[in-house]
Amino acid sequence: MSDKPLRSVLYMPASNQRAMDKARSLAADAIVFDLEDAVAPASKETARASLIEQLAAGGYGQRQLVARCNSLATPWGRDDLQVLAGSADLAVICLPKVESATELDRVMDVLADAGRQDIALWAMLETPAGIAHAAEIAQHPAVSVLVMGTTDLASELRVPHRPDRLGLQWSLSQAVLAARLAGIAVLDGVYLELDNPSGFQAICEQGRALGFDGKTLIHPSQLDAANTVFGPSAEGVQWAKRVIAAWQVAQEQGLGLAVLDGKLVETMHVDEARRTLATARYIAEQSQH
Known part of the structure; x- marks a missing residue:
């Protein structure tokens, strides 16, 4: 999609x-x-x-x-x-x-x-x-x-x-x-x-x-x-950035999952976070034209 x-x-x-x-x-x-x-x-x-x-x-x-x-x-x-x-x-x-x-x-x-x-x-x-x-x-x-x-x-x-x-x-x-x-x-x-x-x-x-x-x-x-x-909300975008940051730290430590604010973060959450950020970037780019 x-x-x-x-x-x-x-x-x-x-x-x-x-x-x-x-x-x-x-x-x-x-x-x-x-x-x-x-x-x-x-x-x-x-x-x-x-x-x-x-x-x-x-x-x-x-x-x-x-x-x-x-x-x-x-x-x-x-x-x-x-x-x-x-x-x-x-x-x-x-x-x-x-x-x-x-x-x-x-x-x-x-x-x-x-x-x-x-x-x-x-x-x-x-x-x-x-x-x-x-x-x-x-x-x-x-x-x-x-x-x-x-x-x-x-x-x-x-x-x-x-x-x-x-x-x-x-x-x-x-x-x-x-x-x-x-x-x-x-x-x-x-x-x-x-x-x-x-x-x-x-x-x-x-x-x-x-x-x-x-x-x-x-x-x-x-x-x-x-x-x-x-559309992605400002809160949703910030959450997506934090999810990806937490995931990157976990990957660097060789872990298959991360914990953010006491909740497990798995690959499905990372995929959703990336979709949110990609959509937000596209909307921001179009608003500048």
């Missing part, structure tokens, strides 16, 4: 030129230009063309750029893939409602026919079948990130929308487990209440506690909280 963080992943309608332009200055780790839910059927083709022009214009710095296409089961899916494959400025496509590895194979076949076998896929888990097959989806060689689609999933599971997301927690944990088995990142679903910042903060903290790497977002106002909760 890359050290580049995905704390904040902001959906932007590909039909909204102003929003796509604004994304160049937002503190998002990734931008997902949406051709699916955010675009009305009558605007699909126009949005697709606008997105290609936007990608060619560039100016997004180190932000990861992703295009969410329509499913192959829709009238627009195949055209989306073929057109997006023609953009040298796009390296990642997000696929909605993925339910099996076979679907991913079909997508890769379309991309291969269009001359692009180098595109990575973000697979969205939005249905019971997607959750049931999360492990095989995550293991597909083209998949680099799992993305929860919690709004659709809650509807299909027929669970109520509760602040604690009780009815979704098993599914959320299945996605995290699948991602960890595959060694890839996993993103929590969106939060729809824009006028409830405390609720959003709580959901971010829950997602972090469940093991998610970041949060998908629907509005720039959610960026700061997501970046804070899913």
Whole structure:
């Protein structure tokens, strides 16, 4: 898994030129230009063309750029893939409602026919079948990130929308487990209440506690909280430095473990500390640009 963080992943309608332009200055780790839910059927083709022009214009710095296409089961899916494959400025496509590895194979076949076998896929888990097959989806060689689609999933599971997301927690944990088995990142679903910042903060903290790497977002106002909760804290960075220092001393003494503040430090803690410091360095470097 890359050290580049995905704390904040902001959906932007590909039909909204102003929003796509604004994304160049937002503190998002990734931008997902949406051709699916955010675009009305009558605007699909126009949005697709606008997105290609936007990608060619560039100016997004180190932000990861992703295009969410329509499913192959829709009238627009195949055209989306073929057109997006023609953009040298796009390296990642997000696929909605993925339910099996076979679907991913079909997508890769379309991309291969269009001359692009180098595109990575973000697979969205939005249905019971997607959750049931999360492990095989995550293991597909083209998949680099799992993305929860919690709004659709809650509807299909027929669970109520509760602040604690009780009815979704098993599914959320299945996605995290699948991602960890595959060694890839996993993103929590969106939060729809824009006028409830405390609720959003709580959901971010829950997602972090469940093991998610970041949060998908629907509005720039959610960026700061997501970046804070899913990023390394100042205390976490200091702890990581102390863990590595203690480990180095133990290694010099020929020991296989260290003790820090009365707690054992083993290789797993050192690996986590190194990930924390690598992420913190990357964030600091990007903030200087």
